[in-house]
Amino acid sequence: MNNPAVLIAATLVLAGGTFAFRLAGPYLRSRITFPPRAEKLMETSAVVLLASLVAVAALTEGHGPAGVARPAGVLAAGLLAWRKVPFLAVVLSAAAVTAVLRLLGVP
Template sequence: MTASPVLLAVSIVVLAAATFAFRFAGPALRSRITFPPRVTKLLETSSVVLLAALVVTSGLMEDGVLAGVARPAGVLVGGVLAWHKAPFAVSVVGAAGTAAVLRLFGIP
């Protein structure tokens, strides 16, 4: 089953408009809506938890099972480099390089 070009174009336009509206709503409503300090703290914490869950699921899993040793080792190296405030490019190259070297030596 393939999508028609019109459906695809309409979907792209609707998603683009919704994304723009969502991103515009933050600055536009910031001064009008106030949250209690407890809710603000909960929202800040939930964003960190969501990001950590994304890193774990995409960095350590492949097709629902553990990805082996090379990928988690690369994620670990990238995380340590980022924690030590290395530039983003250095963290990415370090993580990719670690995984590549381990795979070169036959470690899955």
């Protein structure tokens, strides 16, 4: 892939495809309808996907477990977000919990 023309062409094709996908959503929204059950399943699947990404990011590091400090920080953030604490306080609290635990020697 040392040819600059191929790289530019690939970039333009990917940019065009991305633009087409983003344009298709609003354009097709009024033309395609899903049954209520399918819409509910899509909403639920989005939540499950995000929860699984959070779990993987919180509980693993590389090819092994992340230890205790990081999941404790994520748990603290989850509890504060559930209590509707402002976002900045949630992030700072999660960082503080993780930092304090690591300072105390908890992996």
